[in-house]
Amino acid sequence: MLDPVNTRKWFDDLAVGSFNGGVLEVICPDQAAGDFLKDNCLNNFTRAAGQITGHLVSVKFVPRSQNNGSSAQSLKINGIKLHPDYTFDTFVVGPGNRLAHASCVAVCNSPGTTYNPLFLYGSVGLGKTHLLHAICAETKKNISDARIQFLSCEEFVNRFIGAIEQGTVHEFQNTYRNVDLMVIDDVQFLSEREHSQEEFFHTFNALYNNRKQIVLSADCAPSDLASLEERLVSRFKWGLVARIDQPTFETRIAILKKKAAMRGFEIPDDVVEYIAKAVTSNIRELEGALTTIYAISKSTGREVSLDLAAEALGKHNEITQRQINITDIIGAVTDFFNVRLTDLQSKKRSQSIALPRQMCMYLARSLTRHSLEEIGGHLGGRDHTTVMHACAKIAELEKTDEQIHAQLEELTRRIKK
Ligand code: ADP
């Protein structure tokens, strides 16, 4: 057992060296300290690093004298660090992402001409951000003086609002309308932000007219983006719209092997297959499962085996694998408000029926992958604009009305149970 008082001293002298390619380098005073930490604290550090990053991370203790800063620094684009692991080399191609991957590569080979804009969409954890980072890194490699802007849509909106407040809109426009490659992640964030949509529209036009490459990602198809101006939706469809689907079993196996190899972890084939069968929802979960198994193995000193994997994932998967469907949502809402499904599907517009109906739409929109049309279909054949309107209204109420906020929280808890 470590003496906490003595150990504390060791920790005070540590510094983070670098974090590249899934390896966290921790700088320590000398070789002796490095050896001591490796023997006594490696598992704790590995587990903590995995927990904080949500990724499989290996930890290396490097004596200060040997730290010559040789580790490759991650590439920065206008202050935003590109993830060193998110490259084309580390991206596993399968049926679900083949088109998206090929179109990203094509964009790097001939920016601004082949597919403009390129619009990637797919649900969470399927590799959209990974591909966007890869496009930026590859373009920077091919054309070192390329002017690139890469940011999340949220960041774009925040910077725009900041520019309005500081009276620097002109500079903002100069910055974003004069680039060679504009990459914006998660454009669903533009929904219901009218002023930012307007600015985005003009930025888009300026870049497009100058044949500059635009790459966008979202969690749904352009036409399903709630409350997005039609002129933006139609522009998003001008180039290529590529959907990313769930990975197949074989792709999941290949990804697990790649992620483990990148970290220098050995993993038996039967364990890889076990995880690939157990975790089907998305790749972030897949990586999370691998991290959990390794963390347990490291902290208990047990070998990575089928038994250990089953133990680690058994409970976890029961919860995360359960897909929420509209029926669950409707069931929870009808119970909670004591209304009938036929009422929700009827034309009744009294508040006691309309509000639960709108909450159903809102919850279905945020907790499932169904399109607006599908959601409307389940609730009495309402069209997509009605669903869109309901979602916007409840989203607003969630922010301003404490009771609605609490009701939504309780409903979400019941639905996820
Ligand atoms: P999204 O932006 O679609 O929510 P991310 O790009 O953040 O998803 O991907 C989640 C995790 O899954 C990342 O660690 C990423 O590297 C990994 N990942 C996704 N797709 C692949 C793939 N095809 N090959 C390798 N890793 C992948």
Ligand code: MG
């Ligand atoms: Mg993302």
